[in-house]
Amino acid sequence: MPEIFINYRTGDGEKSAAALERELSHRFGSDHVFRASKSIRPGENFGESLLTNVRRSSAFIAVIGPRWLDAPDAADPSRRALDNRNDWVRKEIQEAFRCALHIVPVLDGRTMSRLDRKALPSALARLADYHSLRLDMQRGSADFLHIGDELAALVPRLAELESAREAPAAASDARASNTMGDPSGPGVQTSGDLHGGVAGTVINGASGPIHAGGGDLNHRTTRVTGGATYFENGGSSRVNNHFGHSPRRRTDGEFDEDDE
Numbered sequence: 001m002p003e004i005f006i007n008y009r010t011g012d013g014e015k016s017a018a019a020l021e022r023e024l025s026h027r028f029g030s031d032h033v034f035r036a037s038k039s040i041r042p043g044e045n046f047g048e049s050l051l052t053n054v055r056r057s058s059a060f061i062a063v064i065g066p067r068w069l070d071a072p073d074a075a076d077p078s079r080r081a082l083d084n085r086n087d088w089v090r091k092e093i094q095e096a097f098r099c100a101l102h103i104v105p106v107l108d109g110r111t112m113s114r115l116d117r118k119a120l121p122s123a124l125a126r127l128a129d130y131h132s133l134r135l136d137m138q139r140g141s142a143d144f145l146h147i148g149d150e151l152a153a154l155v156p157r158l159a160e161l162e163s164a165r166e167a168p169a170a171a172s173d174a175r176a177s178n179t180m181g182d183p184s185g186p187g188v189q190t191s192g193d194l195h196g197g198v199a200g201t202v203i204n205g206a207s208g209p210i211h212a213g214g215g216d217l218n219h220r221t222t223r224v225t226g227g228a229t230y231f232e233n234g235g236s237s238r239v240n241n242h243f244g245h246s247p248r249r250r251t252d253g254e255f256d257e258d259d260e
Contacts, residue, residue: 002034005057013065013108023144028161058155060096065108102154105132
């Protein structure tokens with residue numbers, strides 16, 4: 001069920017209405033923002049759907065473009081569309097009055113002036129009394145954000161919807177963490193693919209210094225040939241590697257010089 005109804009006139013402000021609907025849908029959820037061109041499905045009664053969704057909404061946005069006031073009536077171009085009692089823009093606004101919705105005129109463009117009661121049909125004159133907001137497409141996200149903030153302040157349900165949409169994302173971020181415990185034992189793989197349930201440390205494509213596990217590793221030469229991983233003592237733990245033959249021990253734990 002929509003919380004926001006977007007009212008606009010085709011040929012005057014429909015692009016801004018579409019952009020506004022897209023931004024508000026992203027923030028509050030598509031099902032909670034009604035715009036006729038998007039929300040009325042094939043086979044639905046157009047007029048009934050419009051008025052029904054006005055009544056179901058909490059906030060009513062009237063997009064006011066440069067030609068909104070003086071746009072000619074399609075049936076009789078000699079008069080204004082707003083003067084025709086069957087004009088849908090007019091009927092939607094009147095229904096919003098009857099339902100006592102939060103009505104927000106949105107002035108489309110930086111040069112748009114506020115509505116003048118005297119210029120409006122008497123049935124719509126009170127629309128000029130509502131505080132309006134401005135949508136300047138050149139300002140981009142700043143105006144969209146401001147309009148969304150004002151709507152969330154007017155309609156607590158919108159703030160609840162926004163919080164509910166943010167909660168799953170926050171929970172997903174909290175779960176996306178890595179923990180490395182004691183990597184000792186056989187659960188260490190340095191290359192290749194590993195499938196199935198695994199506990200331990202998996203290191204794919206090992207090509208640099210790697211030391212995973214407990215205990216000391218001994219190293220006494222920097223010459224390594226064949227398939228091997230080279231370890232350098234650059235940390236606080238003891239890392240020592242032995243390659244080649246074992247040196248001859250004399251009597252007191254020392255090595256012959258020719259074995260060094």
